[in-house]
Amino acid sequence: MVEKGAAPGGTGKPFAQGLFGLDCNDAVHQLYHYLDGELTEERREQISVHLDRCGPCAGAAHFEAELRRVVASRCKDRVPESLIRRVAAAIDEDARRGGPGAFPEGSGGGI
Numbered sequence: 001m002v003e004k005g006a007a008p009g010g011t012g013k014p015f016a017q018g019l020f021g022l023d024c025n026d027a028v029h030q031l032y033h034y035l036d037g038e039l040t041e042e043r044r045e046q047i048s049v050h051l052d053r054c055g056p057c058a059g060a061a062h063f064e065a066e067l068r069r070v071v072a073s074r075c076k077d078r079v080p081e082s083l084i085r086r087v088a089a090a091i092d093e094d095a096r097r098g099g100p101g102a103f104p105e106g107s108g109g110g111i
Contacts, residue, residue, distance in 0.1 A: 022050045027057045035065055 027050045033039050034047045051058045 022046045024050075024054060024057050027051065027054070028060060031061055031064060035061070035068065
């Protein structure tokens with residue numbers, strides 16, 4: 001039995017509930033897990049089939065995937081080389097003095 005209801009995002013367009021055991025609420029709720037590859041193969045397939053057949057959900061998935069690509073490509077923090085050198089020097093100095101990060105002689109921890 002196929003029930004009609006409102007599509008996600010308040011578009012007012014009807015959607016089919018229960019396409020292959022998955023309605024729009026389920027698909028949207030699990031969208032982030034789907035995009036992160038955190039679902040079982042069976043559940044991924046169910047959502048994939050739903051997205052293939054449901055325009056509003058496919059649009060939401062496309063938007064989220066594109067947003068992730070943009071954020072990943074533009075929001076990359078870079079550590080300045082000068083900071084990397086200063087931290088490495090401080091670690092070396094601490095180890096040389098036998099500080100808290102130093103390993104006892106013969107422990108094998110400094111390998």
